[in-house]
Amino acid sequence: MRTWDTLAVVGPGLIGGSIGLAALRQGVVGEVVGIGRSQTSLQTAISRGAITAGTLDLAAGVRDADLIVVCTPVDEIPYYVERVAEACKPGALITDAGSTKADLVARIERARSGSASWVDSVHFVGSHPLAGNDKRGSDYARADLFIDRVVVVTPTAQSRAEDVRDLRNFWTALGASTVEMTPAEHDRAVAVTSHLPHLIASAIAGSTPAEYVTLTAGGWQDTTRIAAGDPLLWRQIFFANRENLMAALSHFDQTLADLRGAIEAGDAAALERLLTEGKRIRDAVGS
Amino acid sequence: MRTWDTLAVVGPGLIGGSIGLAALRQGVVGEVVGIGRSQTSLQTAISRGAITAGTLDLAAGVRDADLIVVCTPVDEIPYYVERVAEACKPGALITDAGSTKADLVARIERARSGSASWVDSVHFVGSHPLAGNDKRGSDYARADLFIDRVVVVTPTAQSRAEDVRDLRNFWTALGASTVEMTPAEHDRAVAVTSHLPHLIASAIAGSTPAEYVTLTAGGWQDTTRIAAGDPLLWRQIFFANRENLMAALSHFDQTLADLRGAIEAGDAAALERLLTEGKRIRDAVGS
Numbered sequence: 001m002r003t004w005d006t007l008a009v010v011g012p013g014l015i016g017g018s019i020g021l022a023a024l025r026q027g028v029v030g031e032v033v034g035i036g037r038s039q040t041s042l043q044t045a046i047s048r049g050a051i052t053a054g055t056l057d058l059a060a061g062v063r064d065a066d067l068i069v070v071c072t073p074v075d076e077i078p079y080y081v082e083r084v085a086e087a088c089k090p091g092a093l094i095t096d097a098g099s100t101k102a103d104l105v106a107r108i109e110r111a112r113s114g115s116a117s118w119v120d121s122v123h124f125v126g127s128h129p130l131a132g133n134d135k136r137g138s139d140y141a142r143a144d145l146f147i148d149r150v151v152v153v154t155p156t157a158q159s160r161a162e163d164v165r166d167l168r169n170f171w172t173a174l175g176a177s178t179v180e181m182t183p184a185e186h187d188r189a190v191a192v193t194s195h196l197p198h199l200i201a202s203a204i205a206g207s208t209p210a211e212y213v214t215l216t217a218g219g220w221q222d223t224t225r226i227a228a229g230d231p232l233l234w235r236q237i238f239f240a241n242r243e244n245l246m247a248a249l250s251h252f253d254q255t256l257a258d259l260r261g262a263i264e265a266g267d268a269a270a271l272e273r274l275l276t277e278g279k280r281i282r283d284a285v286g287s
Numbered sequence: 288m289r290t291w292d293t294l295a296v297v298g299p300g301l302i303g304g305s306i307g308l309a310a311l312r313q314g315v316v317g318e319v320v321g322i323g324r325s326q327t328s329l330q331t332a333i334s335r336g337a338i339t340a341g342t343l344d345l346a347a348g349v350r351d352a353d354l355i356v357v358c359t360p361v362d363e364i365p366y367y368v369e370r371v372a373e374a375c376k377p378g379a380l381i382t383d384a385g386s387t388k389a390d391l392v393a394r395i396e397r398a399r400s401g402s403a404s405w406v407d408s409v410h411f412v413g414s415h416p417l418a419g420n421d422k423r424g425s426d427y428a429r430a431d432l433f434i435d436r437v438v439v440v441t442p443t444a445q446s447r448a449e450d451v452r453d454l455r456n457f458w459t460a461l462g463a464s465t466v467e468m469t470p471a472e473h474d475r476a477v478a479v480t481s482h483l484p485h486l487i488a489s490a491i492a493g494s495t496p497a498e499y500v501t502l503t504a505g506g507w508q509d510t511t512r513i514a515a516g517d518p519l520l521w522r523q524i525f526f527a528n529r530e531n532l533m534a535a536l537s538h539f540d541q542t543l544a545d546l547r548g549a550i551e552a553g554d555a556a557a558l559e560r561l562l563t564e565g566k567r568i569r570d571a572v573g574s
Contacts, residue, residue, distance in 0.1 A: 130502060130503075130504035131504060131505075132504075132505070133505055149504065150501065150502060150504070152502070179501075179502070189499050189502045190502065192494075192495055192496065192499050193495065193499050193502045193503045193504070193506075193507050194503075194504065194506050194507060196491065197491055197506050197507045197509075197510040197511070198506055199543075199546055199550075200487055200491060200510065200543070201506075201510050201565070201569075202546065202561070202562055202565035202566075203539055203542045203543040203546055203565070204483065204484055204487060204539060204565075205565040205566070205568045205569040206542045206546075206561060206564045206565035206568060207479075207535075207538045207539045207541070207542040207543075208479055208480065208568055209479065210568070210571075212476050212479050212480050213568065213571050213572055214437065214466070215417060215437060215439070215466070215476045215477065215480045216417075216480045216481075216572055217417035217418060217419075217436065217437070217480070217481065218418070218419070218420055218513075219481050219484050219485055219488075219512075219513040220480050220481065220484045220572075221572060221574075222484075222509045222510070222512045222513060223484040223487065223488050223509070223510050223511075223512075223513065224484070224510075224565075224568075224569050224572075225506075225509045225510075225569070225574070226505075226506040226509060226510065227562075227565040227566055227568075227569040228566055228569045228570055229566070231558075231559045231562035231563045231566055232559060234562055235555055235558045235559050235562060238550050238558065239550070239553065239555070239558075242550055242551070242553075245550065246547070246550070246551065248494075249547060251494045252490055252491060252494045254494070255490045255493045255494040256486070256487070256490040256494075259486055259489065259490055259493075260533070260536060263486075263525050263526070263529055263532065263533070264529070264533065266526065266529075268522055268526070271518075271522045271525065271526075272518045272519060272522045274489070274493060275489055275514075275518035275521055275522060276518045277493045278488070278489035278490070278491075278492040278493035278511075278514040279489075279492070279514055279515055279516070279518055281492045281493060281495055281497070281500065281511075281514075282488075282492040282511050282512070282514040282515045283515055284497075284500050285500055285503055285507075285508060285511075287508075287512070287515075
């Protein structure tokens, strides 16, 4: 199994900081260099034990890294992957932690094929850890964030089998189980399992009149929790996965229309059948 | 402040059992008689400390009670309130824990005005504790279920001020804060804060293909948690509050259409504004 001396994390926030914490805790890497945008956030990450060194200088930060994880907002991932590829050493492996994959992987592979400074031995394979919450910053980083979570790894025809294997081993060492999907398959799936719930949660919260807020209880609170997420990040995700999200929304609309029809018609059997179907799928996941 | 020697709970399940546990723990009552439909469930409630005695015989169970709480599914509440009123002692106060109020309170007041066996000194005032979850049965009852939760009390023109005051004091003693609303106001509010989220959660769960279930994470799980609720109970609630639920759904539809429009148009400013509005309302509630 490939070992990594130095891990670099571009954007050591909730996800990036948790990767650093977990990788150090598990002894998967010796050093974690955090590349941030302010000394304050780097200081926080160091004091949390999420990184062993921090710098604002991307080129300096990735120079000695064997593995680099780009944990920026999705729109910025291709840009940073390109900058990393120009500055890192031959043989380094680059991945990311973005919530969408098809568009950014295609942009990165186009950039790689057209780049003079991207050496042949530096490779990129996309990742998406299905973990995280509505918090931001390494203050909320946790060494156990990936334990029993799924990380989707998204190779393409250009990916080398050994990189995919090494990357899966890395995530496995952090406690996750890994799944391999094409970037397009990944985006179709997370449109349903992540992006649609976020959109709907926002619509529920946004349509709740202020005077009713004190009458909310556990159900509303659970259902709308992710609506507290960062609007800028989610705007980027929704745009990056627009087509799949709209398809998932159409499917949701149809199920909701069936429920509405049963309620309006007073059709007890149909309504119970639909509610039972939702319960069956929910029960399959556990609490 | 009025004291209660004996509390009777019709249907000592999650809510009814928690009322018994909390009332005994707080010393608000001396005895709690549970009226159930099987010896097994009564035995569970006794072993949990939720009731001090149990019976299948409604008339015997409520005979000595000063306060009776009917905790059955909403469709059965008027029936049981009438049976309680025929059997309880003069001066007793009856309430319920139903999730809808307008229809059942009207049915109970019509029954009272037309009943020969319902003595003048026995009164009913509706309650709705905004607590509970997708579990059923006194196995899940908790003495702290009402702490820091809201209980809506729904008096009408027929209600006596002292009964409303005593009932609010009872819930306050269990750790809740109380709010007074008319049954119609209550139903409009909970259509938005409880019934709509449940309907939507069911539609999200029901529209998730089985092959994607392993790719769900915290967002999907939070958003769909209440879809695990009992289909029969929720069918009754949706039917009992149909008009208000459909109005809440229309409002939700409009907010969702705005979000969809911004995504389809690629309107970043509009999408961020809508997501920020949802976040603002969600943040007002806390985690």
